[in-house]
Amino acid sequence: MLATPGAPVNPRVFLPAAAVVLALVMGGALWTEPLGRGFESLHQMLIQHFGWVYTTVVALLLGFVLAVLLHPRFRRLRLGPPDSRPEYTYLSWFAMLFSAGMGIGLLFYGVAEPLLHYLEPPHGEGGTAAAADEALRLTFFHWGLHPWAIYIIVALALAFFSYRHDLPLSMRAALYPLIGHRINGPAGDLMDSLAVVGTVLGVATSLGLGVMQVNAGLAHVGLMAVSVHNQILLIVFIMAIATLSVLSGLNNGIRIISRANLFLGSLLLLFVFAAGPTVMMLYGLLQAVGHYVQGLVALTLRTDVFHGQGWQASWTLFYWAWWISWCPFVGMFIARVSRGRTVGEFILGTLLVPTGFTFLWMTVFGVSALEQEMRAGELGSIVQADVAQALFAMLEAMPLATLTVPLATLVIIGYFVTSADSGALVMNILSSGGNPNPPLLLKLFWSLLTGAAAAVLLLAGGLQALQTATLTAALPLSLVLLLMAWGLWTAFRADAAQVEEIGTMPEPGLDRLSRYLRERRARALPPGEAAGLHAPGRWLQLWPRRVQHWLLRRERFKDRQRAAEVLDEAEEAVRRCLDETVYPALQAVAEELNREGHPIHAERTRDGAQLCVTGEHGMHPIYVAQGRVYQRPQFAFPALHGRPERPRLATVHVTSDGLSREWSVDHCERDTLYADALRECRKWLDWWR
Structure with missing residues (x-):
């Protein structure tokens, strides 16, 4: 192993x-x-x-x-x-x-x-x-x-x-x-x-x-x-x-x-x-x-x-x-x-x-x-x-x-x-x-x-x-x-x-994720069993139509349950990253800039954290970090990705000065985020002055 x-x-x-x-x-x-x-x-x-x-x-x-x-x-x-x-x-x-x-x-x-x-x-x-x-x-x-x-x-x-x-x-x-x-x-x-x-x-x-x-x-x-x-x-x-x-x-x-x-x-x-x-x-x-x-x-x-x-x-x-x-x-x-x-x-x-x-x-x-x-x-x-x-x-x-x-x-x-x-x-x-x-x-x-x-x-x-x-x-x-x-x-x-076949990345959402997981599981099953997940196979056609619909609805319900569990795990990982990594890093940036005489304030929002500058018209955000959870395509190698239920992307999305970048929760480090936020805020403050 x-x-x-x-x-x-x-x-x-x-x-x-x-x-x-x-x-x-x-x-x-x-x-x-x-x-x-x-x-x-x-x-x-x-x-x-x-x-x-x-x-x-x-x-x-x-x-x-x-x-x-x-x-x-x-x-x-x-x-x-x-x-x-x-x-x-x-x-x-x-x-x-x-x-x-x-x-x-x-x-x-x-x-x-x-x-x-x-x-x-x-x-x-x-x-x-x-x-x-x-x-x-x-x-x-x-x-x-x-x-x-x-x-x-x-x-x-x-x-x-x-x-x-x-x-x-x-x-x-x-x-x-x-x-x-x-x-x-x-x-x-x-x-x-x-x-x-x-x-x-x-x-x-x-x-x-x-x-x-x-x-x-x-x-x-x-x-x-x-x-x-x-x-x-x-x-x-x-x-x-x-x-x-x-x-x-x-x-x-x-x-x-x-x-x-x-x-x-x-x-x-x-x-x-x-x-x-x-x-x-x-x-x-x-x-x-x-x-x-x-x-x-x-x-x-x-x-x-x-x-x-x-x-x-x-x-x-x-x-x-x-x-x-x-x-x-x-x-x-x-x-x-x-x-x-x-x-x-x-x-x-x-x-x-x-x-x-x-x-x-x-x-x-x-x-x-x-x-x-x-x-x-x-x-x-x-x-x-x-x-x-x-x-x-x-x-x-x-x-x-x-x-x-x-x-x-x-x-x-x-x-x-x-x-x-x-x-x-x-x-x-x-x-x-x-x-x-x-x-x-x-x-x-x-x-x-x-x-x-x-x-x-x-x-x-x-x-x-x-x-x-x-x-x-x-x-x-x-x-x-x-x-x-x-x-x-x-x-x-x-x-x-696969990129040409899939086109764009699947949109966030439980229904899309549920269908995606079902298709993945179907590819992992033998052909006879996989057919029942997409279209009435031979074994399913032996049942009355009402039973067929009931079996398909039951399968969809299970997929929705699995998808909900996946999203719950990913959202918990994002919340933990925001609380333990992102927000403390932005607080440290705010303290550093306050010592330099800049009116910068760090605050925790519902879906992320941000740095704001205090001006005549209230608080203006200049550096915004938001947690995101969504599913990405599997592309070419299904066996590379482990369990089908594993969330593909739990990320921290950062926006500053009209530019955006993204870190995976697994690779989001406090020092890296601190250096990035401090550099971007100083660039904005130099322009603002």
């Missing part, structure tokens, strides 16, 4: 995943050199025999995402109930997407990768104008649409099945259209365990790269020498900060640090854009985008079969494996913050916005580095000697280096923290059976274990060990991703067909 949401831990997922990671950590601590040699041999074997798997899988996943985006029926489906709306603003959403996705990687490779491609291109002579063009195109290829397509598959599957069909927020949920209730057995446990191990190794890779660069930044300002010992000390220190962020929750920790990261990273980007060769950057961006789009198919299917796989193994295959091993973490985190968006909006936002920002970042830092190398010829040798020094060496050659180097180090630490606590959050959810609010001790365990894994990989071989770990974790996950895409397509087809 699958661990239900709210269960503290799913032992069949937690124990195997924890055992594998603990074995890696303990083996690396006790037998560091043999483990390093084993990583080297495994790396060569994976590249030689399975490199084509990574290339094929990534190409298929990108094609799948584009096909879903272009499908007119699929892109209108919503990641949640049909009337749900996003919980986060676009700014917060994009900030969390970017921080969880690849913030550390951009800072680590933003300068180094274009320079290394320029000096050592896969084909042709290095250090030429043609090599510079190819360097930007290859950088865009590795950081463009492909990684986000991989993330989208996982995030789309998790959000769709969890928020629309009430399955646990877990990787196994995506296989329901393919294997049904068998996701609750060993197949689902294995899938979640692989996802946890892949997440640990993927996040450990990012943390390893990040701590190497933090160490390099501190060395530039004279605070700490570059060494593996110091890097492990930094892991301990920064993981302590990340653990505090994890324990503080999604809204208080990750969201705040993510927005700070985006702000500080943008400052660094603007500085380099202004201080570097600005006009050259603009030309380079246009040209690189054109080359990238023009050669997208050829680059995607490129294997260098007649040139040797050395360059492919060091760059493209490493990146594909890194993105695949990281996709359970990033995908689940994106799903966690994307409830309520349409499929089309979700794909466009996740695919294009981070990719566009990434192209801008790589152009600004890459062109600046290439210009310095072409002009002075010193930066390339530094980067070839130590990739972690690339960003700081470039900033040293610019004005205000005493400010920009510490700023860059701070941004790296910020992305380190968000990657660590986002990864810990995802591992917690997976190992607790899809519980979105897992226990604190479980969060602490995975935070510490991820930091330990990163430290062991650094001891066992540094960058080589990090690359091997990602390749190993990505191989089984590649098959899982293809199965998830297949399940998603099946689910989208079924849901889109």
Whole structure:
């Protein structure tokens, strides 16, 4: 039986995943050199025999995402109930997407990768104008649409099945259209365990790269020498900060640090854009985008079969494996913050916005580095000697280096923290059976274990060990991703067909709900019995007409009784949410605004609660929350919804400044509502004044 949401831990997922990671950590601590040699041999074997798997899988996943985006029926489906709306603003959403996705990687490779491609291109002579063009195109290829397509598959599957069909927020949920209730057995446990191990190794890779660069930044300002010992000390220190962020929750920790990261990273980007060769950057961006789009198919299917796989193994295959091993973490985190968006909006936002920002970042830092190398010829040798020094060496050659180097180090630490606590959050959810609010001790365990894994990989071989770990974790996950895409397509087809058949959502009301429940129960009964609920079947036709009418009236009466019980339960859940969550949150907002000198009053109404401002003509409501109970369509998967009598939607509907949004009673949190009400009221008060 699958661990239900709210269960503290799913032992069949937690124990195997924890055992594998603990074995890696303990083996690396006790037998560091043999483990390093084993990583080297495994790396060569994976590249030689399975490199084509990574290339094929990534190409298929990108094609799948584009096909879903272009499908007119699929892109209108919503990641949640049909009337749900996003919980986060676009700014917060994009900030969390970017921080969880690849913030550390951009800072680590933003300068180094274009320079290394320029000096050592896969084909042709290095250090030429043609090599510079190819360097930007290859950088865009590795950081463009492909990684986000991989993330989208996982995030789309998790959000769709969890928020629309009430399955646990877990990787196994995506296989329901393919294997049904068998996701609750060993197949689902294995899938979640692989996802946890892949997440640990993927996040450990990012943390390893990040701590190497933090160490390099501190060395530039004279605070700490570059060494593996110091890097492990930094892991301990920064993981302590990340653990505090994890324990503080999604809204208080990750969201705040993510927005700070985006702000500080943008400052660094603007500085380099202004201080570097600005006009050259603009030309380079246009040209690189054109080359990238023009050669997208050829680059995607490129294997260098007649040139040797050395360059492919060091760059493209490493990146594909890194993105695949990281996709359970990033995908689940994106799903966690994307409830309520349409499929089309979700794909466009996740695919294009981070990719566009990434192209801008790589152009600004890459062109600046290439210009310095072409002009002075010193930066390339530094980067070839130590990739972690690339960003700081470039900033040293610019004005205000005493400010920009510490700023860059701070941004790296910020992305380190968000990657660590986002990864810990995802591992917690997976190992607790899809519980979105897992226990604190479980969060602490995975935070510490991820930091330990990163430290062991650094001891066992540094960058080589990090690359091997990602390749190993990505191989089984590649098959899982293809199965998830297949399940998603099946689910989208079924849901889109049901939406067209049903049309709009059933109107609230006892009669409509009664008929809906009767039809559901009829579909669950054998054909002979189900016929009697809709039309006179053979068994019913044997009775006199009066008896037939009496049996049908009796069935309707039972349905009305069941429907009334359903509505009573749902209305009680809404009332409890209003009394215990909504009204106290609005009272806290009113107290805060009163301290700021605003005449705001919170009051409990018959069907909700509201915030009012006192004016010349009495009380004027500016923020209104109302409880609602109604039935939503079942759509494609009847078995996903449990008992037919279970209420589908008990929600809190919020209206402010002409805009509306809705939270399910199960997901309505006091802190979230407090922050939303305080933000909206301050916007209204600023306009009113």
